Amino acid sequence: MFEFNSIVVLSDKKDKQYMITLKEGARFSTQYGYIEHNDIAALDEGDIIKSTLGHPYLVYKPTYMDFVMNIKRQAQIIYPKDAAAMLMWCDVAPNQKILESGIGQGALSLAILRALAGTGSLTSYEIRADFAEQSAKFIKQFMGETPANHVIEVRSIYDGIDGTYDRVLLDLPEPWHVVPHLKTGLKNGGLIVAYLPTILQVKTYVDALKECGYFSDIETAEFTRRPWKVDGMSVRPEMWIYNHSAFLISARKLKNI
Structure with missing residues (x-):
């Protein structure tokens, strides 16, 4: 069963998704009729529920990709295809001390x-207080609580880095201003990955x-995703x-010279 205030996804027969937060007494309405939130809450993940006009919806908890x-x-978000590549390139794993900037x-x-x-x-360093606040809510909404191992600081990384980290991930317009701070801010052998929209x-x-x-080991790449249609004899x-x-x-960071 689902709990009230939790997030669920309703997916129709055309694979159109609707992500909603369950509220006691509320109603999900579309052109195909409506469904009571109380009826959704009584279901198990993977169940199918029909609207008042008989339109079926598959009900499940959102994945990371569904949610973001x-x-x-x-x-603006970093899309899942890029987030996945950043985690792999930065070799993010349990027990690491990680710094990101531009949340x-x-x-x-x-x-x-x-x-x-x-x-x-x-x-996480974030120069904008409103982004810091909303991202904290976003993370808590998906994880159900504020992670104990996450700290958001409203500050500019261009002004410096406190401490030394195993990994650094950047989503900033001018990351070259961060490079001098990495001499002590990133451990020897540590990895850094930056996300930049333009080649300049x-x-x-x-x-x-x-x-x-x-x-x-400086490397630059972009990642694309090319979906395919596989429907009967239509494969393209x-x-x-x-x-x-x-x-x-x-x-990769070398030993300081």
Whole structure:
């Protein structure tokens, strides 16, 4: 059974998703009729419920992808295809001490926290207080509580880094200003991944990594997602793809020279 105030997804026969928060006495309404939230709460995950006009909906808890792609956004998110690549390139794993800067909506923060699995720590620097507040709510909404190993600080990473971290992930317009702080802010052998939308930003950032003299294995790539339609005898690429969203730049910290 689902609990009130929890989030559920209703998926219809055309795979259109509706993400709602269950409220006692509330009603989910569409052009195909309505469904009482109380009736949804009495179901188990994977059950099917019909609207008053007989339209069927599959009911389940949202996955990470369901949640970040359907949430009402007040800031740009890092899409799941890029968040997954960032976690892999940065080799995020339990028990690490991680720093991210540029929290935005909190989609990447949530992915990092799930990878940490309640261990280690994540510190998020965010220059905007409103983004810091809304991302904290976003993370709590999905996880059900505020993670004990997560701290959000309203500050600019351009001004410096307190402490030394195993991994650093950046979603900032000018990450080259962070490079001088990584001499002590990122441990030797540690990894950093930055997310940048334009190639001119990439050029400036990569030049800064090379010029400082304490980074190696610098790599730049972009990741696309190309869905395919498989329906009877119709087997072909979809007419649209998830194309360029940003460039990812990874690097490894050398021993300070």
